[in-house]
Amino acid sequence: MAVRGKFITFEGIDGAGKSSHVEWLADWLRQRGLVVQVTREPGGTPLGEKLRALLLSEPMHLETETLLMFAARREHLAQVIEPALERGEWVVCDRFTDATYAYQGGGRGLHRSKLQVLEQWVHDHRQPDLTLLFDLPFEIARQRIAHATRELDRFEQERAEFHERVRHAYLDRAAANPTRIQVIDADQTMDEIRKLLENIVSTHCL
Numbered sequence: 154m155a156v157r158g159k160f161i162t163f164e165g166i167d168g169a170g171k172s173s174h175v176e177w178l179a180d181w182l183r184q185r186g187l188v189v190q191v192t193r194e195p196g197g198t199p200l201g202e203k204l205r206a207l208l209l210s211e212p213m214h215l216e217t218e219t220l221l222m223f224a225a226r227r228e229h230l231a232q233v234i235e236p237a238l239e240r241g242e243w244v245v246c247d248r249f250t251d252a253t254y255a256y257q258g259g260g261r262g263l264h265r266s267k268l269q270v271l272e273q274w275v276h277d278h279r280q281p282d283l284t285l286l287f288d289l290p291f292e293i294a295r296q297r298i299a300h301a302t303r304e305l306d307r308f309e310q311e312r313a314e315f316h317e318r319v320r321h322a323y324l325d326r327a328a329a330n331p332t333r334i335q336v337i338d339a340d341q342t343m344d345e346i347r348k349l350l351e352n353i354v355s356t357h358c359l
């Protein structure tokens with residue numbers, strides 16, 4: 154049986170710049186001979202991508218939003234993440250359950266106890282091996298979002314206070330999980346961030 158692969162997730166508020174590093178990290182790992190799947194949440198499967206389109210555009214009740222995030226995640230784990238890890242491949246995923254705690258919990262105020270029930274149901278407290286949290290004051294992230302040429306989604310359109318609450322919820326989770334969640338100061342050059350990512354991933358996963 155293959156040695157189980159590693160599961161690495163990227164997190165951060167909208168505009169923190171994490172997504173530009175996801176493919177780069179996957180390539181860096183591939184250069185080390187690893188087979189790497191790159192995926193994202195919400196999304197990552199045909200059904201999950203349909204749920205993503207709804208989640209990013211359609212107004213809905215907070216609990217509906219949370220349940221759909223976890224429904225997409227259940228499918229993603231079953232179809233993509235778990236099979237890849239079982240085959241010994243690595244999975245690099247743009248967002249996972251920490252995002253639900255940060256956005257639906259911190260940002261929108263859903264009680265943690267409900268999130269814990271869904272988390273246990275969907276992945277039984279199995280956690281990523283490493284989470285890279287891109288941290289940035291929302292004022293800087295807002296300027297990055299403002300430069301986007303596409304239409305902003307339902308989350309990006311939220312007010313500054315929402316994003317501040319999301320950021321603090323992420324930092325609280327990092328403080329509670331200091332080994333798994335590594336905080337990266339995202340207000341640095343691409344090269345500086347890549348050096349940091351190399352060091353963190355080498356130390357924690359290789």
Ligand code: TMP
Pocket residue numbers: 167193194195222247248249250252253254256257308309
């Ligand atoms: P993305 O822009 O990073 O692809 O993520 C899409 C949006 O979905 C982002 O604003 C954060 C939000 N989101 C949640 O609110 N809860 C979740 O559980 C996940 C995975 C994403």
